[in-house]
Amino acid sequence: MQDYVLQARDLDILIQVVRAEGFEVMGPVLRDNAIVYDAISTAADLPQGWTDEQEKGTYRVKRRNDGAYFGYAVGPHSWKKFLQLPHRQVWKARSNNSGIQVAEIVDEAPQLAFLGVRSCEMHAIAIQDRVFVDGEYQNDSYTRRRSNIFMVSVNCTSAAASCFCTSMDTGPRVTLPCDLEMTEVIEGETHYFLVGSESYRGARVLQQLPVVPSTQEHEAKAERAVQNAVRQMEKGPRNFDSTDLKELLYRNYESPSWDRVAERCLSCANCTMACPTCFCSTVEDTTDLSGTYAERWERWDSCFTADFTYITGGAVRPDTRTRYRQWMTHKLATWHDQFGSSGCVGCGRCITWCPVGIDLTEEVRKIRELEKINREGP
Amino acid sequence: MVPDSRAVKKTSGKRKLAVWKFASCDGCQLSLLDCEDELLALAGEMEIAYFMEASSHQVEGPYDLSLVEGSITTARDKRRIQQVRAQSRVLVTIGACATAGGIQALRNFSDVEEFTSVVYAHPEYIATLKTSTPVSAHVAVDFELQGCPINKHQLLEVISAFLHRRPPQVPAHSVCVECKIRGNVCVWVADGIPCMGPVTHAGCGALCPGYSRGCYGCYGPKENTNTASLCHWWKKELGADQATIVENLRNYNAAAPVFARESRRQERPDGEK
Numbered sequence: 001m002q003d004y005v006l007q008a009r010d011l012d013i014l015i016q017v018v019r020a021e022g023f024e025v026m027g028p029v030l031r032d033n034a035i036v037y038d039a040i041s042t043a044a045d046l047p048q049g050w051t052d053e054q055e056k057g058t059y060r061v062k063r064r065n066d067g068a069y070f071g072y073a074v075g076p077h078s079w080k081k082f083l084q085l086p087h088r089q090v091w092k093a094r095s096n097n098s099g100i101q102v103a104e105i106v107d108e109a110p111q112l113a114f115l116g117v118r119s120c121e122m123h124a125i126a127i128q129d130r131v132f133v134d135g136e137y138q139n140d141s142y143t144r145r146r147s148n149i150f151m152v153s154v155n156c157t158s159a160a161a162s163c164f165c166t167s168m169d170t171g172p173r174v175t176l177p178c179d180l181e182m183t184e185v186i187e188g189e190t191h192y193f194l195v196g197s198e199s200y201r202g203a204r205v206l207q208q209l210p211v212v213p214s215t216q217e218h219e220a221k222a223e224r225a226v227q228n229a230v231r232q233m234e235k236g237p238r239n240f241d242s243t244d245l246k247e248l249l250y251r252n253y254e255s256p257s258w259d260r261v262a263e264r265c266l267s268c269a270n271c272t273m274a275c276p277t278c279f280c281s282t283v284e285d286t287t288d289l290s291g292t293y294a295e296r297w298e299r300w301d302s303c304f305t306a307d308f309t310y311i312t313g314g315a316v317r318p319d320t321r322t323r324y325r326q327w328m329t330h331k332l333a334t335w336h337d338q339f340g341s342s343g344c345v346g347c348g349r350c351i352t353w354c355p356v357g358i359d360l361t362e363e364v365r366k367i368r369e370l371e372k373i374n375r376e377g378p
Numbered sequence: 379m380v381p382d383s384r385a386v387k388k389t390s391g392k393r394k395l396a397v398w399k400f401a402s403c404d405g406c407q408l409s410l411l412d413c414e415d416e417l418l419a420l421a422g423e424m425e426i427a428y429f430m431e432a433s434s435h436q437v438e439g440p441y442d443l444s445l446v447e448g449s450i451t452t453a454r455d456k457r458r459i460q461q462v463r464a465q466s467r468v469l470v471t472i473g474a475c476a477t478a479g480g481i482q483a484l485r486n487f488s489d490v491e492e493f494t495s496v497v498y499a500h501p502e503y504i505a506t507l508k509t510s511t512p513v514s515a516h517v518a519v520d521f522e523l524q525g526c527p528i529n530k531h532q533l534l535e536v537i538s539a540f541l542h543r544r545p546p547q548v549p550a551h552s553v554c555v556e557c558k559i560r561g562n563v564c565v566w567v568a569d570g571i572p573c574m575g576p577v578t579h580a581g582c583g584a585l586c587p588g589y590s591r592g593c594y595g596c597y598g599p600k601e602n603t604n605t606a607s608l609c610h611w612w613k614k615e616l617g618a619d620q621a622t623i624v625e626n627l628r629n630y631n632a633a634a635p636v637f638a639r640e641s642r643r644q645e646r647p648d649g650e651k
Contacts, residue, residue, distance in 0.1 A: 031563065032568065034568045057567055086559040266577065268575070286538065289419045290423060300558070304551075305555070353564055355564070355566050
């Protein structure tokens, strides 16, 4: 499928062609010491020559010794902020003599191109699609936005220490459908992208680029680059066997490890906000002073807050132990029963952006070890 | 104390608003005056019956809604807050002073008599309590709106909610949620800056982290705080010294129980144990 070679110096042409096709391009940019997703207008907006170092509760950007455009892993933002808006108005209502008039807010669904979507992120978007588009409770705002996305994916050629997509079978090679798929190859003076198209829209863009058909050598180099990321993760600190996670967590609802993690967890909700699949939201209804005008807003919410499970009489999950257990058990176990896959794509954001460095993979290991000790003795 | 605020007689006509001041800087009352665009609408919905910061015109109680600013620092305050409660159907405390004792609650960690002897030429003129305490330590409070100063939009939300008998939308989650909704990059994780965000009540819109500064907790504790874990990480991973940790816990909400307990623990020679 990946049939063409685009020289790195021509990357801007790709961006301009996509823009000319009517899309506003969103991609990685360096801002506030992090690589975040925001609007870009030229290739010069990309964080060329930058990378990131990630570990539990820490993220640092630093200079690379080459000019790679996509030489970093995923940052604090995920694409969900463009699809499931963090905060949006749902309706407004006004009451007068003739009754109450409710007007739905149909927010604008812009034509966006996502540039540089990683395989784990493609999986995350597919998971959110199953929740918001294919599920029983369709979210119209998400569905409209999602249908307007032009997706340019990038195969990862290096992994952060927080990455574990190989353990979750979600990367680093892109396997889900997109409009254009790219692999960045940088070896000495050679710097190009292997580009392929999987859609009509993608092929239309590809036709307008100064590309040449790729050779076996081009493809072999690209494959080596992707294998580099695979190797890094397989040798990395977060490589683990995820095949029995559902059963493991179902068996360990009362594991003492939940008490231990609750001692550290701040219940600040950072993990859920940073997670590209966490989809929970709440609605807030307000009135103005006169009481004749009301609004409903939808806002990202988290299973780590008390309000999240508040019903008559109090919160169902009043403490951190039950909140963390709910989050992790849903993410790795009950998600399978609910949506037919794991809710985790191995992007590592919850590990990096947890202020106190709680590591999901480490918590799984602890649960496993404690279960073993419980069964066999120390 | 009034055991049930419904015992206070309901007023006829427009509902009456009173704004009371105890030990405070007046900043939270100013937040109400700062509602310039909405003040006329408020005056249209409520009779502003007692608000000395705005007008010397006073209407006698009872009042339908009392907003109380300031902490209790004198014997006179202690008596007066009982009187305020007795003539208020609903009593809402506003700001860090009224909800947690304010910056003046730093006295709770020291000796007030020593302070007055050093500061005043005639300390015998000073009649003050040993502690600064929140209003809720003295009378029943119907709702606490945290913040130093409070957010005027949240204040309007609380008043609107009161007027239309609905719960106020004032979420008690962390500042982190506001940061993430704004798309801020976490200053703690990306810059190693000690930030109070994970233990602090939302409401400011993540103002300081939005300008690449750490949160210093002026909205007081969020629900379900874990200050011990926060301080442990500050010390072990961010290299914060004891003074930094204690100073951050002892700001405008120094006497909020979860902050006070942790700052005392951090001050002990054996540190975190």
